[in-house]
Amino acid sequence: MKYYAYYPGCSMEATGAPVEMSIHAIAKPLDMQFIELEDWTCCGSSPYAGVDKFKAIGITARTLAQAEKTGLDLVTPCSSCFTILHETNDLLKEDHRLADRVRGALAEVGLAYNGTARVRHVVEVLYNDLGPDAIAAKVVRPLTGLRVACYHGCQQVRPSYGFDDPEYPDWLDKMAAALGASPVNFPLKARCCGSSLVISEPATAVELIHKLLENASENGAQAMITTTCPLCHLALDGYQHAVNSKYRTKYNLPALAITQAIAFALGLDFKTSGLNGNITSPKKLLEPFMTAQPEQAKPETTAA
Amino acid sequence: MSDIPHTTFLDEVAALPACGKINECIQCGVCSGSCSTATHWEYPPRKVIAMVRAGMKDELLKSNSIWFCVSCYLCTARCPRDIKPANIVHGLESIAIKEGYKPPTTTTTMYRSFAQSIVDHGRVYEFGFMLKYFLRTNPFAALKMLPMAIQLFRHGRMPLAPKQVKGKEELTTIINKMGEGGDR
Numbered sequence: 001m002k003y004y005a006y007y008p009g010c011s012m013e014a015t016g017a018p019v020e021m022s023i024h025a026i027a028k029p030l031d032m033q034f035i036e037l038e039d040w041t042c043c044g045s046s047p048y049a050g051v052d053k054f055k056a057i058g059i060t061a062r063t064l065a066q067a068e069k070t071g072l073d074l075v076t077p078c079s080s081c082f083t084i085l086h087e088t089n090d091l092l093k094e095d096h097r098l099a100d101r102v103r104g105a106l107a108e109v110g111l112a113y114n115g116t117a118r119v120r121h122v123v124e125v126l127y128n129d130l131g132p133d134a135i136a137a138k139v140v141r142p143l144t145g146l147r148v149a150c151y152h153g154c155q156q157v158r159p160s161y162g163f164d165d166p167e168y169p170d171w172l173d174k175m176a177a178a179l180g181a182s183p184v185n186f187p188l189k190a191r192c193c194g195s196s197l198v199i200s201e202p203a204t205a206v207e208l209i210h211k212l213l214e215n216a217s218e219n220g221a222q223a224m225i226t227t228t229c230p231l232c233h234l235a236l237d238g239y240q241h242a243v244n245s246k247y248r249t250k251y252n253l254p255a256l257a258i259t260q261a262i263a264f265a266l267g268l269d270f271k272t273s274g275l276n277g278n279i280t281s282p283k284k285l286l287e288p289f290m291t292a293q294p295e296q297a298k299p300e301t302t303a304a
Numbered sequence: 305m306s307d308i309p310h311t312t313f314l315d316e317v318a319a320l321p322a323c324g325k326i327n328e329c330i331q332c333g334v335c336s337g338s339c340s341t342a343t344h345w346e347y348p349p350r351k352v353i354a355m356v357r358a359g360m361k362d363e364l365l366k367s368n369s370i371w372f373c374v375s376c377y378l379c380t381a382r383c384p385r386d387i388k389p390a391n392i393v394h395g396l397e398s399i400a401i402k403e404g405y406k407p408p409t410t411t412t413t414m415y416r417s418f419a420q421s422i423v424d425h426g427r428v429y430e431f432g433f434m435l436k437y438f439l440r441t442n443p444f445a446a447l448k449m450l451p452m453a454i455q456l457f458r459h460g461r462m463p464l465a466p467k468q469v470k471g472k473e474e475l476t477t478i479i480n481k482m483g484e485g486g487d488r
Contacts, residue, residue, distance in 0.1 A: 039469060039471040041422070042422045042428050042475075045428070047415040048422060050415045054321065054483070054487065055483055059422065062471070080375070104481065106478065154375070159380040192374045192376035194340070196375055197372070197374055200409065200410045201371075205374075208340060234461075
């Protein structure tokens with residue numbers, strides 16, 4: 001059993017709820033335990049940095065200090081939280097004057113920042129600590145022949161974390177292949193979904209989402225496998241109607257977070273996999289795979 | 305060292321966290337060429353950096369530039385001088401908000417509503433902050449969002465009340481303490 005300090009981030013309590021369900025659903029069968037940080041608060045995200053850079057760093061540092069106390073790796077499914085936590089942790093290690101200021105603020109509430117927390121993304125943990133082969137070994141309901149476009153998004157791979165490729169990553173492709181699916185070429189797999197502007201500049205956000213759906217669809221995808229980021233997932237799953245009415249298109253491309261896809265392939269039901277929460281319903285697409293006999297379906301080795 | 309006065313716009317920006325390398329920009333334009341939304345910016349990222357260095361504060365902060373940054377970090381991943389354009393852009397946003405600039409976008413209000421939600425609840429309460437944003441900007445635009453809101457609610461993705469987090473008090477103390485240090 002592997003243990004992690006888990007930081008869901010605010011969106012996982014609302015728009016990201018289906019993805020959150022799937023993460024908890026797969027933890028046990030994959031011998032992982034995500035222990036939620038007690039009484040966690042927002043990471044600040046980009047908007048707070050745009051309001052006050054210094055206060056934003058204090059907000060982020062609270063979570064880093066809480067994680068340090070657990071002695072476990074700090075794991076988050078949200079790419080925005082991941083970038084902010086990772087970036088702030090790096091910045092505080094470099095900028096000693098800023099780190100002193102943060103220590104002063106944290107001391108007021110009995111917390112300490114030492115820079116010992118290791119910030120990680122759920123996707124990176126699944127890939128590195130478990131790996132496609134280990135996942136493939138547990139698949140009982142393979143997605144054989146399902147053509148998927150794997151959307152990594154921006155902040156899971158950028159600015160730079162020293163793993164996967166910041167321009168053309170393929171970890172989700174490899175994990176999707178481990179589930180039996182066939183990843184298609186998807187040039188825009190790490191381009192932006194525009195989530196941060198979806199409220200205030202919806203036309204711009206919908207324009208970016210349209211490009212992604214178009215690119216996935218043109219390359220023959222029947223579905224998308226997305227990062228666990230609740231913002232990316234909502235943009236692709238929830239905004240197809242908005243894209244269709246603006247661009248007179250007819251996209252109906254189920255978007256499964258990688259953890260939802262893993263949950264389904266592990267044989268979990270729709271509800272437990274969080275798939276009932278998807279707005280673009282994947283039911284019709286996935287039904288044929290439900291009838292597969294687990295014994296026959298179980299692959300001997302990874303399909304990667 | 306907070307007693308050192310700001311001398312120029314450039315100094316003001318360079319003093320912000322992760323913005324110190326702005327002087328090393330060679331104006332190659334990779335940031336503008338990589339930007340996901342550059343076509344919407346009045347002045348694209350490369351020009352934004354040039355304008356900071358030329359002291360064109362008012363022109364820049366009154367424009368819609370910077371507010372279209374979606375934090376995709378393509379500029380930052382590709383910058384050959386590692387100046388972190390995305391961080392500089394968010395730093396500029398914080399200067400614009402603090403100094404009361406009124407750029408032609410409602411993203412400023414969205415940021416404020418988001419930040420207020422963190423202060424009020426300790427976590428961002430999505431439904432609440434969006435409602436506040438629409439009430440402050442254009443309540444009729446909220447009607448357009450209604451079908452989406454209904455979808456989210458039906459799929460169990462939109463709780464109608466915020467969670468109460470004990471850490472909220474701690475967070476307020478940290479925010480206040482960080483605010484005492486000023487902007488350097």
